[in-house]
Amino acid sequence: MGKKRDTLGLVLVLASAAALMVALGMVFLYAPREATMGDVQRIFYFHVASAWVGFFAFFVTFLAGIGYLARGERRWDILALSSVEVGLTFIAMTVITGSLWARPVWGTYWTWEPRLTISAVQLLIYVAYGMLRASVESPERRARFAAVYGIVAFVTVPLSWFAIRWWRTIHPDIMTGGEGMAFTPKMGYTLLVSLVAFTLLYATLLRQRIRLERAADVLTRLRLRAQNIAK
Amino acid sequence: MSISVYLVAAYAIFGALTFVLVFSMWARQRQLQQEIADLASRLGEPGGAE
Numbered sequence: 374m375g376k377k378r379d380t381l382g383l384v385l386v387l388a389s390a391a392a393l394m395v396a397l398g399m400v401f402l403y404a405p406r407e408a409t410m411g412d413v414q415r416i417f418y419f420h421v422a423s424a425w426v427g428f429f430a431f432f433v434t435f436l437a438g439i440g441y442l443a444r445g446e447r448r449w450d451i452l453a454l455s456s457v458e459v460g461l462t463f464i465a466m467t468v469i470t471g472s473l474w475a476r477p478v479w480g481t482y483w484t485w486e487p488r489l490t491i492s493a494v495q496l497l498i499y500v501a502y503g504m505l506r507a508s509v510e511s512p513e514r515r516a517r518f519a520a521v522y523g524i525v526a527f528v529t530v531p532l533s534w535f536a537i538r539w540w541r542t543i544h545p546d547i548m549t550g551g552e553g554m555a556f557t558p559k560m561g562y563t564l565l566v567s568l569v570a571f572t573l574l575y576a577t578l579l580r581q582r583i584r585l586e587r588a589a590d591v592l593t594r595l596r597l598r599a600q601n602i603a604k
Numbered sequence: 605m606s607i608s609v610y611l612v613a614a615y616a617i618f619g620a621l622t623f624v625l626v627f628s629m630w631a632r633q634r635q636l637q638q639e640i641a642d643l644a645s646r647l648g649e650p651g652g653a654e
Contacts, residue, residue: 397615414612423618462625470614470620477610574622581629588636595643602647 382584385577390571396422396563404563418475418563422571423466428530430460430575431499435527438520447590450516453523454506455582461499461577468492487536488544495529502526 400418407414437453440446471489472482483489505522509515537544 409606412608413610415611419615419618432645459625462621466618466621469617473610473614473617578625578629581626585629585633585636588633588640592636592640592643595640595647595649598646 382577383581385573385580389570389577392566392573396567396570399563399566400501402561410478413474413477416470418567419571420467420470420474422563422567423463423470425568426571426575427460427464427467428534430456430463430579431523431527431530431574433579434523438523441516441520442524445513447516449520449584451586451590453519455579455586457499457502457523458582461496462578463571463575464492464496464499468496475513486542486544486593487540488542490531491529491533491536495526495533498526500531508535514573551574 396418400415404415404418406412434453434457437449437456441449441453468489471492475484476482502519502522506515506519509518534543
């Protein structure tokens with residue numbers, strides 16, 4: 374592995390890097406300065422894009438969990454695990470950058486309002502996914518438990534999405550144009566490009582993470598063979 | 605002034621977390637490839653994970 378030319382991997386890396394550069398350029402040079410919040414509102418573009426990718430990654434884990442339970446194939450387990458790991462990074466980005474946005478806008482880094490609380494709980498739930506996997510010895514049982522856990526844990530995604538509609542919250546709702554935020558078409562295009570860039574980045578990272586897990590499987594098989602020869 | 609500090613900090617966090625993830629995957633991949641190559645040569649097999 375690695376010696377073969379990975380054309381698709383290279384294309385994904387270049388495409389996501391280029392898209393991120395364009396998105397950054399639009400965030401700082403194209404999108405207008407928001408009237409109420411000022412420059413700090415520019416955090417919004419990558420904050421929303423990373424939340425989208427985090428949610429999408431957990432949706433992929435949800436689907437992969439169903440795929441594993443239906444087929445019992447290792448590739449579904451690898452997809453679920455890889456997507457959780459990448460998704461966790463993006464949700465961590467969302468929570469941290471949200472706090473940095475909140476400080477000048479709300480006057481505090483953190484408040485226990487519904488969206489933020491659910492995001493924090495979601496982060497911990499998916500960290501526990503990794504702990505669950507580490508605690509089960511048998512590969513089949515580990516994959517089965519993780520699949521069920523990944524399916525159940527996905528409930529945090531619609532909960533987080535609807536939290537700002539179901540409960541009183543100070544978190545802005547971008548689907549309604551952002552309460553307290555003057556949303557212009559240029560801001561919309563910038564957000565769209567950021568979403569595309571982050572989705573490409575997710576695809577790139579997910580692919581690499583899957584390759585890593587496959588390599589780990591090859592190593593496990595080689596170790597088993599070496600043990601059998603030694604016996 | 606402090607507002608631009610938050611903006612810079614937020615984008616630095618995006619960059620730093622992406623770097624950490626990419627670097628950790630790269631380091632693990634390198635280590636795995638090395639171990640696979642070592643074991644494969646000991647077992648007299650052509651090394652390859654794909």
